Structure formats: C-alpha cells, structure tokens
Amino acid sequence: MKTSRPIRARIAPAALLHNYRVVKRHAANARAWAVIKANAYGHGQWRAVDALREEADGFAILETENGVALREAGVSQPILLLEGIFSTRDARAVREYGLTTVIHCSEQLDMFLDAGPLAAPQEVYVKLNTGMNRLGFTDKTLPLALERLRAQENLKLTLMTHFAEADGERGIAWQLERFKAMSAGWTGGVCLANSAAILDFPETHGDWVRPGIVLYGASPFVDRSAADLGLQPVMTLESALIGVQELQAGERVGYGGTFTADKPMRIGIVACGYADGYPRHAPSGTPIAVLGQRTRTVGRVSMDMLACDITDIPDAGLGAPVTLWGKGIAGEVPADEVATAAGTIAYELFCALAPRVPTAVDGL
Numbered sequence: 001m002k003t004s005r006p007i008r009a010r011i012a013p014a015a016l017l018h019n020y021r022v023v024k025r026h027a028a029n030a031r032a033w034a035v036i037k038a039n040a041y042g043h044g045q046w047r048a049v050d051a052l053r054e055e056a057d058g059f060a061i062l063e064t065e066n067g068v069a070l071r072e073a074g075v076s077q078p079i080l081l082l083e084g085i086f087s088t089r090d091a092r093a094v095r096e097y098g099l100t101t102v103i104h105c106s107e108q109l110d111m112f113l114d115a116g117p118l119a120a121p122q123e124v125y126v127k128l129n130t131g132m133n134r135l136g137f138t139d140k141t142l143p144l145a146l147e148r149l150r151a152q153e154n155l156k157l158t159l160m161t162h163f164a165e166a167d168g169e170r171g172i173a174w175q176l177e178r179f180k181a182m183s184a185g186w187t188g189g190v191c192l193a194n195s196a197a198i199l200d201f202p203e204t205h206g207d208w209v210r211p212g213i214v215l216y217g218a219s220p221f222v223d224r225s226a227a228d229l230g231l232q233p234v235m236t237l238e239s240a241l242i243g244v245q246e247l248q249a250g251e252r253v254g255y256g257g258t259f260t261a262d263k264p265m266r267i268g269i270v271a272c273g274y275a276d277g278y279p280r281h282a283p284s285g286t287p288i289a290v291l292g293q294r295t296r297t298v299g300r301v302s303m304d305m306l307a308c309d310i311t312d313i314p315d316a317g318l319g320a321p322v323t324l325w326g327k328g329i330a331g332e333v334p335a336d337e338v339a340t341a342a343g344t345i346a347y348e349l350f351c352a353l354a355p356r357v358p359t360a361v362d363g364l
C-alpha cells in the first residue's frame with residue numbers, strides 16, 4: 001500500500017550486485033549460490049532475482065513451490081533447496097522442474113526415491129553433519145545413503161556441509177577435518193562455505209559457495225564492519241520526525257519512562273516502531289541518523305514510534321528525514337550497529353521488516 005506515513009524501506013539492486021561481485025572476487029574459482037531464502041533476507045525475493053538474474057550462478061531457497069515459481073518466472077540457473085524436499089510430491093516437482101535438492105537424512109532419501117527412477121540428469125546435494133548437529137548424515141549413516149544414491153541412474157552428487165562457527169573463535173578447521181574424513185576418496189562436487197567462510201577461509205571454497213548475509217551488505221563478523229569488507233548496504237529503512245518535544249531536566253520519555261532527561265533536551269518522535277520491524281529491544285543509545293547527523297534513540301521503542309535525541313540537531317523539526325539503518329538522505333547507520341545495540345544480528349533486522357512498510361526500489 002502506498003501511504004503518506006513517511007516510513008519507507010529502500011532497496012538498492014546495484015548494491016546487491018556489487019556485493020555478489022565481492023563474493024565472486026573472494027571465491028574466484030567457485031560458483032556461488034545467491035541465497036535468497038526468507039524473501040531474500042527480507043529484501044524481496046523477486047527484487048533480488050531481478051538484480052542478480054544476469055550474474056548469479058544459482059539461487060538457493062527453501063520451498064519447493066518457490067523453486068517452481070522461480071522456474072515459471074524464467075529463472076534458468078540452478079536452483080537449490082537448502083533443506084531439501086518435504087514430501088514425495090516435492091520429489092516429483094524437483095524432477096519436473098530441474099531443481100537441485102539437498103538430501104540430509106534417510107527418510108528424505110526414501111521420499112526422493114519413492115518418486116521413481118530419474119528420466120533426466122538430476123543434481124542432489126548430500127548433506128553431511130560435521131558437528132553443527134542440525135541436519136546431515138553422519139559417518140555411520142552416510143555410506144548406506146551414498147550406496148542407495150549411486151544405484152540410481154542420471155544422478156550427479158555433491159557433498160555439502162554447513163559451518164557452525166565460521167564467524168567465531170572455533171573456526172572451521174575442526175569441521176573441515178571431519179568433512180575430509182567422511183568424504184575420503186570423493187571426486188564429485190563439494191559445497192561448504194557460508195558468508196563468513198567465504199571471506200575468511202579460502203580452503204572451504206570448493207566448487208560452489210553459499211553467500212547469504214554478505215549479499216545484503218551486512219557483516220558476518222562481530223569485529224569487522226561491512227564497510228571494512230567492501231560491502232554496500234542494500235536495505236535502507238528511513239522515516240521522518242512526526243513530533244518534537246522540548247523536555248525539562250528530569251522529564252521522562254515513552255512507555256515505562258526508561259529514559260530521563262538529565263538536562264533540557266529536544267526529542268524527535270520518529271514514525272517507526274516495532275510493528276514496522278524495528279527491534280523493541282533496542283535500548284536508549286541505539287544509533288540513528290537525523291538530518292544528516294548521527295544521534296541516539298531514547299526510551300522504549302513503541303509499536304509505531306520511537307524517540308531520539310535531537311538536542312544537538314537544532315534544524316531538525318517536523319518532517320526531518322531519519323535513517324533507522326542503511327544509507328539514506330538522513331545519513332548512514334550500519335544495520336550491524338543497530339543490531340548489536342539491540343542484542344541481535346542484522347539478519348534478524350532484515351527478516352523482520354514488516355509487510356506494512358512500503359518498499360521502493362532504486363534504479364539499477
């Protein structure tokens with residue numbers, strides 16, 4: 001819905017393309033699945049597909065129906081189902097629409113084989129559990145799975161795994177070691193790396209990499225900013241001041257009165273709240289930009305509004321532009337910084353963008 005309420009999300013397809021190219025520079029010898037699950041991390045799946053249609057080596061999603069929709073929209077690249085199939089019906093769609101599916105357990109393998117023999121070449125990613133303990137075959141269950149798969153004609157197999165701590169202290173070596181032990185003698189394809197591993201561990205690049213968050217211009221690391229990594233923000237959440245309050249020292253702001261002015265202050269009220277997807281847990285002090293200047297939020301985030309300190313931005317009056325995160329006319333605020341302040345990660349901020357926020361797409 002077009003509304004005159006000033007909140008907007010703006011999506012920059014050129015930044016998405018730029019970030020994809022950053023990935024390709026890091027993993028020059030690998031192909032890259034553009035991970036566009038969760039509505040392209042809240043950016044809009046079709047916008048992401050439009051931006052990357054010419055260059056993405058493939059697209060990775062979750063739902064089979066979505067894979068079918070992408071095919072019907074003319075996407076000709078490989079399409080990967082990251083959690084694999086959920087039914088034998090899915091297995092038939094995978095065959096019919098030429099989707100690449102993960103198979104991560106023997107029950108899923110049953111579903112896949114129950115759809116009957118393969119009439120055409122089919123790609124399957126066999127997922128190995130190397131320590132994340134979410135999905136995947138173990139060293140005990142893998143041999144039988146591979147034996148059953150190899151009995152099929154027309155099947156091309158790739159081995160994949162997922163890193164639990166590529167962005168953390170423990171790193172990837174321990175999982176890579178298990179992967180190598182489980183795949184000893186393997187000559188087929190290999191697909192391992194998420195965003196963090198792509199940037200930090202070239203030894204994980206293999207044949208295909210799986211970038212997600214970096215495509216959207218946020219950092220997978222706590223200690224390095226997206227700008228440090230050469231990434232550009234894709235989503236900007238912006239709004240405007242719809243109220244200004246002059247406070248005396250000792251007055252409080254918002255629900256629960258969690259912020260108290262320690263001096264006379266000017267407070268700007270922004271048309272953005274948790275029902276727009278702004279994190280309610282963002283405390284006083286969370287960065288925000290008003291009229292080209294960085295400042296901080298004050299008080300509790302409410303459903304439709306939040307407050308910020310504009311004491312030192314005297315020109316900021318009603319209608320002054322505000323950047324909640326991203327790079328807007330009101331200034332730049334990395335989503336990672338907002339996320340950190342709110343005790344979460346940019347992934348969650350992006351995915352939580354509410355449907356009620358109108359979205360505009362910049363020209364490519």
Ligand SMILES: *Cc1c(COP(=O)(O)O)cnc(C)c1O
Nearest residue numbers: 035082162194195210211212213
């Ligand atoms: C979501 C996902 C990715 C992308 O992870 P990022 O940290 O966003 O790069 C890669 N692989 C799998 C299996 C995923 O589910």
